[in-house]
Amino acid sequence: MDFLNLAFWTFVASTAGIYAIFALGLYVQFSMAGLPxxxxxxxxxxxxxTMAILVVRYSVSLPVASMAGIAAAIVLALILxxxxxxxxxxxxxxxxxxxxxxxxxxxxxxxxxTGGPIGSIGLLGxxxxxxxxxxxxxxxxxxxxxxxxxxxxxxxxxxTMALMVWSIVLVLIVLFRRLERSPWGxxxxxxxxxxxxxxxxxxxxxxxxxQALMLGAVLGAAAGLLLALQIxxxxxxxxxxxLTFYAYLILILGGMNRLWAIPVGAVVFSLLYAGTRFLNFFxxxxxxxxxxxxxxxxxxxxxxxxxxxxxxxxxxxNRRELLLEK
Amino acid sequence: MLEQFAQLTINGLITGTILALTGVGAxxxxxxxxxxxFAHGEYLTFAAYAGLLLNATYGQNLVVATAGAMAATxxxxxxxxxxxxxxxxxxxxxxxxxxxxxIGLMLRDVIFMVVGPQTRQFEIDQTAVYDLTLVRISPGQxxxxxxxxxxxxxxxxxxxxxxxxxxxxxxxxxxxxxAISGIDVERIGTYVWLLAGALAGLGGTMxxxxxxxxxxxxxxxxxxxIFTTVVLGGIGSAYGxxxxxxxxxxxxxxxxxxxxxxxxxxxxxxxxxxxxxxGLLLYRPQGLFGRARVF
Numbered sequence: 001m002d003f004l005n006l007a008f009w010t011f012v013a014s015t016a017g018i019y020a021i022f023a024l025g026l027y028v029q030f031s032m033a034g035l036p037x038x039x040x041x042x043x044x045x046x047x048x049x050t051m052a053i054l055v056v057r058y059s060v061s062l063p064v065a066s067m068a069g070i071a072a073a074i075v076l077a078l079i080l081x082x083x084x085x086x087x088x089x090x091x092x093x094x095x096x097x098x099x100x101x102x103x104x105x106x107x108x109x110x111x112x113x114t115g116g117p118i119g120s121i122g123l124l125g126x127x128x129x130x131x132x133x134x135x136x137x138x139x140x141x142x143x144x145x146x147x148x149x150x151x152x153x154x155x156x157x158x159x160t161m162a163l164m165v166w167s168i169v170l171v172l173i174v175l176f177r178r179l180e181r182s183p184w185g186x187x188x189x190x191x192x193x194x195x196x197x198x199x200x201x202x203x204x205x206x207x208x209x210x211q212a213l214m215l216g217a218v219l220g221a222a223a224g225l226l227l228a229l230q231i232x233x234x235x236x237x238x239x240x241x242x243l244t245f246y247a248y249l250i251l252i253l254g255g256m257n258r259l260w261a262i263p264v265g266a267v268v269f270s271l272l273y274a275g276t277r278f279l280n281f282f283x284x285x286x287x288x289x290x291x292x293x294x295x296x297x298x299x300x301x302x303x304x305x306x307x308x309x310x311x312x313x314x315x316x317x318n319r320r321e322l323l324l325e326k
Numbered sequence: 327m328l329e330q331f332a333q334l335t336i337n338g339l340i341t342g343t344i345l346a347l348t349g350v351g352a353x354x355x356x357x358x359x360x361x362x363x364f365a366h367g368e369y370l371t372f373a374a375y376a377g378l379l380l381n382a383t384y385g386q387n388l389v390v391a392t393a394g395a396m397a398a399t400x401x402x403x404x405x406x407x408x409x410x411x412x413x414x415x416x417x418x419x420x421x422x423x424x425x426x427x428x429i430g431l432m433l434r435d436v437i438f439m440v441v442g443p444q445t446r447q448f449e450i451d452q453t454a455v456y457d458l459t460l461v462r463i464s465p466g467q468x469x470x471x472x473x474x475x476x477x478x479x480x481x482x483x484x485x486x487x488x489x490x491x492x493x494x495x496x497x498x499x500x501x502x503x504x505a506i507s508g509i510d511v512e513r514i515g516t517y518v519w520l521l522a523g524a525l526a527g528l529g530g531t532m533x534x535x536x537x538x539x540x541x542x543x544x545x546x547x548x549x550x551x552i553f554t555t556v557v558l559g560g561i562g563s564a565y566g567x568x569x570x571x572x573x574x575x576x577x578x579x580x581x582x583x584x585x586x587x588x589x590x591x592x593x594x595x596x597x598x599x600x601x602x603x604x605g606l607l608l609y610r611p612q613g614l615f616g617r618a619r620v621f
């Protein structure tokens with residue numbers, strides 16, 4: 001593939017924006033409230049599945065189905081959070097990654113509900129192809145027509161998608177900047193630093209943690225919806241635990257506790273991730289294209305270890321305000 | 327129905343013993359190094375392929391292949407300890423967990439790149455079945471039984487009787503008390519990684535042999551079973567992990583017994599195991615046999 005393929009990079013830009021939204025959910029849970037959620041991908045999965053099932057099986061309109069997907073993620077956050085939020089950090093990590101795997105295994109093994117291992121395309125049962133994003137494509141086309149009136153012939157569906165996703169990212173970042181400085185945000189950071197002290201001044205620590213988990217779940221589900229709509233088909237294998245660690249890597253690449261660094265981390269991550277397609281020089285040319293996927297995942301692991309080792313505060317972070325030392 | 331019960335019991339005992347042995351290592355590491363090692367599954371994968379190399383490429387029998395895999399994995403575990411985990415100690419629980427996740431991804435994907443994603447199998451007759459009237463066992467299971475019958479008592483003896491084993495349990499139980507009674511905590515930490523690596527090596531080859539075919543996801547699939555074993559037995563408790571592995575293996579197999587309310591469908595076994603793990607973390611983090619205490 002050509003390195004200067006504009007359509008490809010537009011697609012990468014949309015994906016980067018979606019990952020930024022996903023990582024923002026983790027930012028609320030992990031960077032602000034100090035909850036090491038290792039099963040964030042479950043919110044993505046449940047949002048996408050709820051939306052697709054409602055659209056395909058019950059002909060619910062896309063906006064309503066998307067709202068239902070987000071609501072389902074909130075319910076999952078409550079189910080996971082109410083019992084487990086009292087756990088010590090490493091136990092919480094194990095419990096949440098196990099919770100995420102339960103969601104994935106259920107999606108795989110309840111074919112009557114979810115379409116089973118082949119995923120969303122099998123939602124109507126064998127022999128029929130189920131599609132959920134027809135309505136999305138139509139509204140994107142309308143937006144593209146509107147956009148071409150402004151910027152001319154350069155407008156296309158992928159560009160519209162990328163612009164829309166990044167507008168959402170920008171709005172969210174501005175909102176979260178306010179949120180972070182609000183009393184609510186400061187209580188969360190207090191919990192992260194010293195739970196006992198926050199309890200002592202009369203705050204309900206558990207309620208704040210649960211709210212952080214739910215807000216993160218909403219963002220995770222929103223990212224899951226956007227990703228599902230962009231790609232058009234998904235299966236349980238798309239929600240491997242690895243995806244959660246993409247979000248951790250994005251946080252770490254940007255800077256653990258810098259809101260503005262999340263989009264930067266997401267772009268760097270996506271460039272690295274997509275860019276490995278073009279590394280065709282020796283000795284990497286020895287690796288055949290089938291193994292490239294594994295090379296990419298290796299790189300994710302390597303960068304996780306490297307950044308935790310050398311620069312746990314990330315590229316743009318500030319070492320002074322760092323929760324990892326706890 | 328009785329035949330099914332006997333068969334499931336045998337299967338459960340085999341899986342359970344392998345889990346128990348792997349769990350002992352993981353539990354001591356968790357207790358002594360304070361590391362929830364998310365890469366532990368990949369140690370098993372590494373072992374399975376090390377064993378396969380000796381078995382299929384160099385034509386060694388399974389006992390030699392297993393011993394070789396144990397040695398290789400022990401070296402790997404100690405190398406990662408000295409190369410990565412020890413220098414990065416003191417970064418906190420979450421940072422350490424993330425680092426082990428990263429190590430696991432690296433190991434798994436290097437293995438994927440080297441051996442490819444296709445399934446492999448050891449050079450044993452996969453079609454043969456030994457019929458022992460009540461139960462039938464495959465040659466792979468027979469080998470697993472033979473090897474674990476030797477290794478499990480050896481591990482128990484090592485922990486119960488030898489000075490090193492006692493020191494390991496002491497450090498896992500109370501690091502500071504162990505240190506002031508003259509135990510070299512650092513040295514024991516290294517030995518624990520050696521033991522955990524060797525047992526992961528045993529577990530990896532045995533899971534590969536018992537399953538018949540395997541791919542580089544082998545270890546990641548059993549990682550949470552290992553975690554469940556560790557937590558069920560009480561973190562840091564070697565004997566607890568031995569018991570817990572067998573209990574878990576039996577419980578998982580017997581949950582599919584048709585005499586038990588029709589039996590759980592086999593495909594929901596992993597879900598059951600995950601649910602048990604979460605439930606345990608919530609309500610008995612000290613394990614089934616442990617006493618409550620603050621870590």
